[in-house]
Every structure is written in structure tokens, then in C-alpha cells.
Amino acid sequence: MAANMKAVKLRIKSVQNTMQITKAMQLVASSKLRKAKERADKCKPYAQELQQTLKDIANGYVGFQSVYAKKSNNDRHCYILVAGDRGMAGGYNSNVFKCLEARKGEGKDIVVLPVGKRAVDYATRRGYEILTTDFAQVEFIDVGDCFSISELLCSEFRKGSFGHIEMCHTEFISMLTQRPTIFPILPLHDIAEEYQDPEAVKKIGLTLYDPNPEEVFDIIVPEYLAGLIYAGICSSLASELAARRTAMDAATKNAGEMIDKLSLYYNRARQASITQEITEIVAGAEGV
Numbered sequence: 001m002a003a004n005m006k007a008v009k010l011r012i013k014s015v016q017n018t019m020q021i022t023k024a025m026q027l028v029a030s031s032k033l034r035k036a037k038e039r040a041d042k043c044k045p046y047a048q049e050l051q052q053t054l055k056d057i058a059n060g061y062v063g064f065q066s067v068y069a070k071k072s073n074n075d076r077h078c079y080i081l082v083a084g085d086r087g088m089a090g091g092y093n094s095n096v097f098k099c100l101e102a103r104k105g106e107g108k109d110i111v112v113l114p115v116g117k118r119a120v121d122y123a124t125r126r127g128y129e130i131l132t133t134d135f136a137q138v139e140f141i142d143v144g145d146c147f148s149i150s151e152l153l154c155s156e157f158r159k160g161s162f163g164h165i166e167m168c169h170t171e172f173i174s175m176l177t178q179r180p181t182i183f184p185i186l187p188l189h190d191i192a193e194e195y196q197d198p199e200a201v202k203k204i205g206l207t208l209y210d211p212n213p214e215e216v217f218d219i220i221v222p223e224y225l226a227g228l229i230y231a232g233i234c235s236s237l238a239s240e241l242a243a244r245r246t247a248m249d250a251a252t253k254n255a256g257e258m259i260d261k262l263s264l265y266y267n268r269a270r271q272a273s274i275t276q277e278i279t280e281i282v283a284g285a286e287g288v
Contacts, residue, residue, distance in 0.1 A: 004269065005266060005269050005270060005273070008262055008266045008269065009266060011262055012259055012262045012266065015255050015258050015259050016255075016259060018251075018255055019252055019255035019259070022248045022251040022252045022255060023248070023252045025088060025244065026244075026245055026248035026249050026252060029242075029244040029245040029248060030245050032241050033175075033238065033241040033242055033245060036234065036238040036241050037172065037238045039234045039237075039238075040172055040231065040234040040235045040237075040238045043227065043230055043231035043234050044231055046227045046231075047227035047228050047231050050220060050224040050227055051224060053220060054188065054217060054221070054224060057213050057216060057217045057220075065214060066188075066214050066217050066221075067157075067158055067218070068154075068157070068186060068187055068188050068217070068218065068221045069187060069217070070187060071187060072163030072164060072187050073163065074160060074162060074163025074164070075108070075109060075164075076109045076110075076111065076161070076162040076163055076164070077103070077109065077110055077111070077162060077163075077164045077165075077166060078110075078112070078113060078131065078153065078156070078157075078161075078162040078165045079100060079103070079110060079111070079113070079167070079168050079182070080113045080149070080153075080165070080166070080167040080168065080169070080185075080229060080232070081096070081097075081100055081112050081113065081114045081115065081116075081119045081122075081123065081168050081169075082096070082115045082116060082119065082138060082167070082168065082169035082170070082232060082233055082236040083096055083097070083114070083115070083116040083117075083118040083122065083138070083236075084116050084117075084118050084138065084236075085116055085118065085137055085138055085139055086118075087118070088244055088247060088248065089243040089244040089247055090243045090246060090247035091243070092170060092178065092239065092240050092243040092244070093122075095180045096168060096169065096170050096180040096236075098180070099168055099180040099181070099182060100112075100168045100182070103168075103182065110128060110129070111128070111129045111130070111131055111162055112128040112129065112130055112131065113130070113131040113132060113135075113149065113153070114130060114133065114135070114136070115135045115136075115138050115149075115233060116136065116138035117137060117138075119138075120133050120136045131152070131156070132152065134148075135149065138233060138236070138237065139237070141230075141233050143226070143230055146226040146227075146229045146230040146233065147222070147223075147226045149226070149229055150222045150225040150226035150229060151222055153165055153185075153186070153225060154186075154221065154222045154225065157186055163187075164184065164186065164187070165184070165185045165186040165225075166182050166183065166184050166185060167182065167183055167185055167228065167229065167232050168180070168181075168182045169181065169233070169235065170235065170236045170239035170240070171235055171239070172235045172238040172239045172242065174242075175242050175245075175246075176242070178239035178242055178243055185225055185228055186221075186225070188221070
């Protein structure tokens with residue numbers, strides 16, 4: 001009985017130590033979450049404004065053409081895969097990986113640009129062709145890194161290394177809801193769909209672009225991609241923190257419940273041990 005009580009006491013101490021860790025991780029995630037959410041919200045207007053500018057250029061000039069705005073016959077897809085640097089975030093990483101696996105299951109030829117340590121590990125383990133592993137720490141990705149990613153992707157797209165670029169990341173919906181999603185980035189034929197339609201009647205734009213609309217369009221596209229990538233990464237970081245906060249909160253509550261159960265068991269065992277000792281003492285006294 002004494003050995004059993006000692007094991008329970010050690011188990012309680014172990015769970016208490018784990019509870020302290022999960023509680024600390026929950027508090028850290030909560031403290032970072034508000035700032036990450038604000039940063040994700042501030043990124044959206046930049047990309048939206050550039051998108052509207054691209055639409056104005058593409059749809060405002062007769063005979064507009066750009067390598068970025070025409071439908072590609074190259075079926076190879078490049079996926080920007082954004083995941084976390086660490087675990088302990090519930091299904092955050094696994095859900096975004098499942099989202100990419102679903103696309104691979106469609107039989108597409110895929111090359112991956114992983115962002116985040118878990119994304120790099122996953123792409124390497126699964127045997128995907130990797131474009132680069134220079135962005136293995138998503139927490140420290142800044143605007144400059146996003147421009148580097150954008151320039152690399154645009155350069156490879158112009159070379160014909162792949163005909164489609166899509167981003168696989170986690171969209172932040174709310175503190176309790178995060179949704180893994182994939183959205184297309186290039187080509188931008190949907191932005192210039194009017195010029196793609198031969199029956200569309202287009203008007204000459206009133207804005208003059210120097211040297212010409214096509215060149216201005218091609219210069220803005222990498223900026224637009226960098227904005228989209230940065231917004232996606234910020235949204236993923238906010239989602240990771242929210243998922244970790246929720247997971248650590250649940251783990252802390254489970255640890256508390258486990259401590260309560262173990263304490264109840266320990267107290268009952270201790271009470272039974274004391275009762276047995278008293279019974280033995282009384283029996284011995286009566287025997288005397």
C-alpha cells in the first residue's frame with residue numbers, strides 16, 4: 001500500500017509539472033496572439049489595393065498582354081506550404097498538410113516551397129521536390145523575405161519551371177476557428193479576364209503608364225505576390241498561436257482533472273491505510 005501511495009504521489013507531482021508548462025505555453029500564446037491578429041488584419045488592404053490596380057491596368061487597355069495574365073498550358077504546380085516551427089498546437093500542422101495531400105491525390109505534378117521548420121521536414125519526408133529551404137523559420141519571416149520569395153517565384157514562373165503558383169496556409173477566422181486553405185496566386189488570368197474574352201468591348205484607360213501598361217503591370221505583380229505571401233504568413237502565425245492557446249488550455253484543464261482524480265485516489269488510499277492501522281492497534285489492545 002505504501003509503495004502504491006508513493007507512486008501516486010510521484011504521478012501527481014509529474015502531472016503538476018506538466019500543468020505548469022502547458023499553462024505557461026498558453027499564456028505566451030495568448031500574449032502574442034493579439035499582436036499577430038492585428039498584423040494579419042493590417043496586411044489585407046495592401047494586397048487588395050494592388051489587386052485593384054492590376055485590374056485597372058489589365059482591363060483598361062486594348063491589346064493588353066502579360067506573361068503573368070495569360071492562361072498557362074504548363075500543368076506543373078508550385079505550392080507555398082506554410083506551417084509552424086514547433087508542435088503543441090493541436091491539429092494546426094497536420095490539417096494544412098492534409099490539405100496539400102488532397103491536391104497531390106488529384107494527380108498533379110507538384111513542387112513545394114516550404115515556409116516553416118515543420119513544412120520543410122514534411123516536404124523532405126514525403127519526397128516532394130523542394131524549390132528552396134531558405135525560409136525554414138516562419139516566426140522570423142519579414143516583409144523583405146516575402147519579397148525574396150516573390151522574386152524567386154516570378155523568376156521561375158517566367159522560365160516555365162511551373163505554370164501555376166498556389167499558397168497552402170491556414171486562414172485565421174476567429175480565436176476558436178482556423179481553416180486550412182489553398183488559393184491560386186499565378187497566373188492572374190482572372191484579374192484580366194475581360195481582355196481574355198474576345199467579345200469584350202474594352203475602353204482605352206484614361207491613366208497613362210510610362211513606359212507602357214504591360215511593363216508597369218509586370219513590375220507590380222511581384223509586389224502584389226509579396227503582399228499576398230506576407231498576409232498568408234501573418235494569418236498562419238495568428239492561426240498557429242490561436243490553435244496552440246486552445247490546445248494548451250485543454251491540456252491544462254485535463255491535467256487539473258487528472259490531479260483531482262489522483263488526489264482523490266491518494267486520499268482514499270491514505271485514509272484506508274490509517275483506518276487499517278487503527279484497527280490493528282485496537283485489535284492488539286483487546287488481545288492484551
